[in-house]
Amino acid sequence: xxxxxxxxxxxxxxxxxxxxxxxxxxxxxxxxxxxxxxxxxxxxxxxxxxxxxxxxxxxxxxxxxxxxxxxxxxxxxxxxxxxxx
Numbered sequence: 001x002x003x004x005x006x007x008x009x010x011x012x013x014x015x016x017x018x019x020x021x022x023x024x025x026x027x028x029x030x031x032x033x034x035x036x037x038x039x040x041x042x043x044x045x046x047x048x049x050x051x052x053x054x055x056x057x058x059x060x061x062x063x064x065x066x067x068x069x070x071x072x073x074x075x076x077x078x079x080x081x082x083x084x085x
Contacts, residue, residue, distance in 0.1 A: 079085055
């Protein structure tokens with residue numbers, strides 16, 4: 001397995017790779033920040049998709065809450081029946 005001899009040692013290559021990663025992340029975050037901070041009217045399709053995701057999250061949260069309440073009722077009944085209070 002041959003490797004390019006770029007004049008950098010082990011730590012130099014690691015630092016270069018990390019610096020490239022940081023640069024890529026910064027450009028991605030800037031692009032994302034510019035997209036969401038744009039002036040004017042928001043994209044209606046994006047807003048509609050956001051509402052759908054919010055509704056789906058609320059529905060899943062209701063299911064989890066219902067399951068938790070049922071568990072608490074079952075737990076209290078079991079503790080009462082077994083006399084573990």
